[in-house]
């Protein structure tokens with residue numbers, strides 16, 4: 001399958017993440033999956049007029065291709081005569097990127113949003129959003145985006161949203177391989193169009209701080225070992241992704257690096273209404289409760305857990321290194 005990758009309103013971090021793919025030389029892995037990279041702004045030799053002519057051939061239908069990947073949000077502004085001109089971002093100094101994406105999306109067999117900007121608007125759509133940035137098929141949580149809620153590709157799939165800021169390199173590569181091999185069906189996507197092979201998990205799953213979470217033993221300052229939910233803004237219990245099961249660079253994750261999960265695979269993560277590293281509370285209870293958990297249960301469980309916290313867990317939660325090891329119990333006296 002032939003793949004075209006365009007970069008729109010973003011930081012380029014999705015591409016940087018993808019280039020960190022750790023399971024072999026990326027282009028060889030793609031070739032083995034049956035994917036030919038026709039054009040990518042960072043990986044292709046063609047640039048300037050040569051690149052524009054190449055992509056025009058695919059946009060006009062003179063040449064055919066299969067997968068359109070878009071990284072970064074689409075900038076719809078400024079509006080002229082009540083229509084989105086897209087003039088805030090012109091590709092190669094020519095036509096608006098918005099026009100290129102609309103034309104190419106109609107020719108592609110599959111359309112893939114790479115990263116939360118392309119999927120939902122993401123960081124680019126934060127704040128006052130003066131560029132009127134939006135995702136390909138979502139504007140935040142709302143279906144729509146620049147392709148509209150009813151867009152479907154040649155086999156009936158919506159835009160495939162490989163969300164994340166940035167997405168894990170495996171999510172991108174595996175999604176493309178599944179599309180190339182006809183293994184990604186509508187049932188394989190969740191309600192936000194995210195591939196379920198990574199979105200049916202929570203960041204909380206596999207977090208090394210799980211024991212602290214169970215006993216609601218929270219870290220109070222950065223660098224401490226406890227759970228980051230109670231005081232430091234962690235939203236791993238609400239974030240759909242397998243970051244702590246499928247580690248980054250084979251060994252890392254935000255939590256393992258000491259940072260709270262900011263829910264970057266979710267629409268509208270970029271504007272939580274509070275600093276990312278703080279936990280807003282009402283009457284001492286975090287506002288953002290875990291997915292699937294009624295508030296009353298959480299409150300009851302938290303109170304019970306706190307009253308049962310072993311001294312070891314409590315002490316270690318606010319320490320930067322293991323302070324108290326688990327005691328050894330003998331089964332026979």
Ligand code: SF4
Nearest residue numbers: 010011013115117165
């Ligand atoms: S999703 Fe994040 S990493 Fe990717 S382009 Fe947007 S801001 Fe950059």
Ligand code: SF4
Nearest residue numbers: 204207227228234236
């Ligand atoms: S730090 Fe976050 S992801 Fe880890 S156990 Fe606590 S709530 Fe879950």
